[in-house]
Amino acid sequence: MAHVLRGLDGVVAATSGVTQITDERLFYRGIAVEDLFAHSTHEEVIFLLWEGRLPMAEELAAFRDRLAGEAHVPAELYTFLARLPRTAPPMSLLRALVDAASLLDEDAEKRTPEARRTVALRLVARMPLFAAAVGRHRAGKEVETAVEAAAGDGKLARAFLRAFRGEEPPEEDVRVLDRTFLLHADHELNASTFVARSVASTLSDMYSAVVAAVGALKGPLHGGANEGVMTMLEEIGPEGDWMRYVADKLARKERIMGFGHRVYKRGDPRTPLLRSLAREVLSRRGEIVWLELAERIEAYMEEVKGLKPNVDYYAALVYRGLGIPKEMYPLMFAVARTAGWTAHLFEQYADNRLIRPRAVYVGPVSVPYVPIEQRDHERR
Structure with missing residues (x-):
């Protein structure tokens, strides 16, 4: 059987001169x-x-x-x-x-x-x-x-x-x-x-x-992740027991939105830039408590899971600071x-070529065809 990389993890599917990700x-x-x-x-x-x-x-x-x-x-x-x-x-x-x-x-x-x-x-x-x-x-x-x-x-x-x-x-x-x-x-x-x-x-x-x-x-694992971040922070609340909330989620093996990345393992380079924007807009709005909450969770996640925030984490706070409703964050x-x-x-x-990958078949094989009359008889 051919080796399968679930989610095409690490598969190179194209050459491109648009964007490069290298050395984090x-x-x-x-x-x-x-x-x-x-x-x-x-x-x-x-x-x-x-x-x-x-x-x-x-x-x-x-x-x-x-x-x-x-x-x-x-x-x-x-x-x-x-x-x-x-x-x-x-x-x-x-x-x-x-x-x-x-x-x-x-x-x-x-x-x-x-x-x-x-x-x-x-x-x-x-x-x-x-x-x-x-x-x-x-x-x-x-x-x-x-x-x-x-x-x-x-x-x-x-x-x-x-x-x-x-x-x-x-x-x-x-x-x-x-x-x-x-x-x-x-x-x-x-x-x-x-x-x-x-x-x-x-x-x-x-x-x-x-x-x-x-x-x-x-999808919530792509553009919808920023909305998920704000939903999580609102569920905790600025004065809530954030550590218990996150620990309980981890114990249930649930995803903490805004953390981890398929490509970046040592940190998304966009994160500190978005954090600075979040600090600016939330300070103007008098809502810096949301940033402080997010930073506490960030430190905890790195300590217990070794995970760093991705682009969605602080982007959510930027949009909140701009008065944009969370359901519009993916937009x-x-x-x-x-x-x-x-x-x-x-x-x-x-420079087109039809993108047409293959799949490794894992279903049943050599199944005989049974006429419908016989199927009906056998199931009675």
């Missing part, structure tokens, strides 16, 4: 994510992931203008969203919007590099507005006017916050969300990116690939990761 560090197109966090922006990182280099000032301005120009949401999608149940899972609503948007895009089925680039621009530009629309719809708030007021902004973090809140956000909030998006922009062949590339390998359209990626990101991940999904799709389409 993360690089976008060869540039350390710490340097980008300190000096760059989400939009500049999108350009970098797509083009393989940092833009000149004029190129970045033009790129932001193009994002702003593609950001408007077709009116039909507001009507469509209004007919969907407010109680539906946020990621399901987002998935529905992306899928419906493909039906209104004349470039969706075109296979030229130029058409795919236009589709990618629309996806990246509209995803913050889709996420804000979902949030407002679920909260029973007016959607179209608030979202359209933010549609012409080439700064994606500001566009989301303006649309979701229905008012101009403070620049310090925009900067924090922008840095958070930057850190989530890509991460090699994570589950949703692998799914997107698999769909694209059939030469299906880019919307279908991104819809599939959103579906993968919805924030999707907004940011659309940059990486589309960058990988460009690679897949440019």
